[in-house]
Amino acid sequence: MTDKTTKRTMKVLLKEFKADKVKNANVIVDIFGRLESNEAGTVTSAITGIHHIFTYLFNEEDIKLPPKGSGVTQTANDKFNLWLYGRYEETYKKILSLLGHEERSVRELSLCSLVKLIQSEGRHPVKKRPNATYHFPQHRLQLLLMKLVSDKVDHRHLITLLLEYMECQDFMFYTLLVLSTIVKIQKDKEITEKFMTNLFLLLEHINIPMEDAVSLDRPKLLFEADDVERLEERPMFTIPYDKAKKALNNIWSEVLKYSLTPDLYRRSLVLIPEKVMHHLDKPLILTDFFMESYNLGGAISLLALQGVFILVHKHNLEYPDFYTKLYTLLDPTVFHAKYKARFFMLCDRFLASSYLPEYIVAAFVKRLARLSLVAPTPSLVLILKFIANLLIRYPGLKKLIHKPNVKAMESDPYDMEEPDPAKCRASESSLWEVATLQCHVLPYVSKAAGFLNKSLPSVEYNISEFVETTYDEVFERACKVTVHENVATTFHKPQGLFNYHNDQMSQSWSVV
Structure with missing residues (x-):
């Protein structure tokens, strides 16, 4: 039997069944038998057909379990409904088994049909539970x-x-x-x-x-x-x-x-703080899980950040070295990590507390500024906006802008190698690194670093706009920069390929 014939026959069978469901009840048995076929086309056609039949029966409320009891007499209609229910049970289990079919199309259609049957049965329950x-x-x-x-x-x-x-x-x-x-x-x-x-x-x-x-x-x-008209019903x-x-x-x-596999371990570090932790009866039972993860270093530490922070700030877990550990995580590798965006968004939250000592925030500002000298180009604007936000958030740190005696690495008292933010002497330093970026070759980077020379805005920047910047976006932005015409590229007009003014090349080479 060809697929075309099967489809046409299926349409006929469905039409006959809907014309007289009692007289043509064996159509269900016929279609059910086709679910056993070795041809994927026949099976998918049968799944569609049997699904339409039972959806139709649910909508007509013909699948009902008759009331039980010794004194209850079953009518012919009750027996028919009970027979239909039996066929529905068989059909559901059969389609369920087809989730393991070798053909992907059969598996996908089976899943869709099972959910639709659940939907139909929910709208028209076979037996309504009391008090439900x-x-x-x-x-x-x-x-x-x-x-x-x-x-x-x-x-x-x-x-x-x-x-x-x-x-x-x-x-x-x-x-x-x-x-x-x-x-x-x-x-x-x-x-x-x-x-x-x-x-x-x-x-x-x-x-x-x-x-x-x-x-x-x-x-x-x-x-x-x-339909919309029945929405309220x-x-x-x-x-x-x-x-x-x-x-x-x-x-x-x-x-x-x-x-847990390494992949599931990482996924659990993301999932638990976001969707699970606030529903747990005893969140502190996760202390060992998150603390051990936080101390592992690398990407695992980045992912454990949120869980540890929640335990510290919402459940009074004592972790006096939390910001010290966070400070050490800020190294050049973080800009190449898969979870860079997540890390910086969490850092923004962690450094938002008004109870943080100024020297702690100063250490983060200075570390970010120093990292900007080695960070990849797509991350530079993120760093600059982050630093600007911290200066807006903590006005006392504006003193880092106005220290003319610290202008370069040689005169900078800040110790990048010191792991303790309390001892790195960041408050004695300045933001000469940001001033250096004002001469960056890319205009949008130099413009972002220009906040040193003007009043800071009253509203913080939305750093989420910059955490996912890529090299492609940097290139596209650079291509859109307007270049003024008649820009001088040399002081003397060349007379030939190797004939420039005071050109050493022309003394050693010639075009033959």
Whole structure:
């Protein structure tokens, strides 16, 4: 059977079924049989057809579990609905198995169909639970996620497709609950790298708002109304914070016991402070995790910064050497690190406290200024704007601008090699490095360094605009600079290729 014939036959079968679903109920059995085909085209056609049938049945509310009880008599319609429910169960499990199909198109279509079936069942519940206002088929989602969060197969491609639904608050919340169950099931099993890779991809997209966070907009839900006119009729949903918090605590109390690959270790250092830490019952249990990471040096220290800072400032962790360690992290390698942008944005936050001693901030200003002499060109404006912001933030540091006796390295008392910012004598120095950059070959760099010669603005610069500058952007900016015509390039007009005024080249070479 060709694909064309299969598609045409499928259209006929769907038309017959919708014309008389009772008389043509065996159409479901026929299409279900095609899911066993060895031809990918036949299978995809069958998935589409069976999905349309059950979506139609849910919309017509024909899939219902009849009431149970010894005194309840089942009508013919009840028996038919029960039969349809049985076929739906078989179909869902069969499509679930096709997530492991060798053809990528089959796997992707299967995933899409499963989510759409969950959506249809949620809009038209098979059996409404008493005292429940929101009927999300969590058991269906659990079957799907247990298949995706496999300990034997890398399902990152399929999980990536699923992530678009994580924007729906109901789907995200119930995904969190299901992942909590999955982690509990895996507790006594061997944890594989594939399982952790699959799990982390989902955990990174779970962002539970705080309990007191109030949104004026209606949240995006999986069970959105089919049309705008029925928008107000959709079931209401708000994330039960207590359940979400409990699930997060359960998941991360187990995940942090697992052996993490270097990649997952780095990702966890980013994920935990941003989306997990503020929901934990006891954030201080992460102290060893972040402190050990912070002391490792290199990129790991950069990533651990935020976690350590939160523990120090929000949970009263004593770490008197935090700024000393941060100061030592400012070296030439930071400008080439993958996490440079993150590092500088965090530094901006860390140096925003009004309780910092002036000598500490002066040390950071001076270290940044000295690094500007060896930093790559795309980072120069970032450094200059950062220094300007610190001078705006701490007006007492303007004395670094007005010290005419310190004009070069030889007369500079600042000790770049001293790891303790309290002993580096930065307050006795000046910003002669920034003055040097006023002669930079690139006009936009020299212009940025010009803040030394004029009054500082009252509002700080937004350094986020400069953290990701690339060489391509530097080149494009340089190309846009207007060059004045008739710029003199030599004092004497050349008479030939090797015939310049007092030219030594022409004395040794000639054109034959």
